[in-house]
Amino acid sequence: xxxxxxxxxxxxxxxxxxxxxxxxxxxxxxxxxxxxxxxxxxxxxxxxxxxxxxxxxxxxxxxxxxxxxxxxxxxxxxxxxxxxxxxxxx
Numbered sequence: 001x002x003x004x005x006x007x008x009x010x011x012x013x014x015x016x017x018x019x020x021x022x023x024x025x026x027x028x029x030x031x032x033x034x035x036x037x038x039x040x041x042x043x044x045x046x047x048x049x050x051x052x053x054x055x056x057x058x059x060x061x062x063x064x065x066x067x068x069x070x071x072x073x074x075x076x077x078x079x080x081x082x083x084x085x086x087x088x089x090x
Contacts, residue, residue, distance in 0.1 A: 005059035008038035010072065015052045017082050024078035031075055036060065036068065042079070 010032055014020065020042055032038040038060070054076060056065050 007058050008036055008060045009057040010038050010040045011055040012042050013052050014044045015080055018080040021081055028075040028079055
């Protein structure tokens, strides 16, 4: 009996107090799907956490996790935002 490999999945943990930019998330999903055949899941966090590192789950083939994350990092960086700076301006 052989096991079916799990499809690649990128899990993002939303930093506390941040919102998701839907257009940036759509761009990340499109790129990750086209380049790696991967899906993207955003896990909203309600509790503050120290680590917000993305997780790569499933079978990414011969791709090294560090290279995949380095490739996706510019797109990941655009997904989350907060408006805390606005309080200082007003």
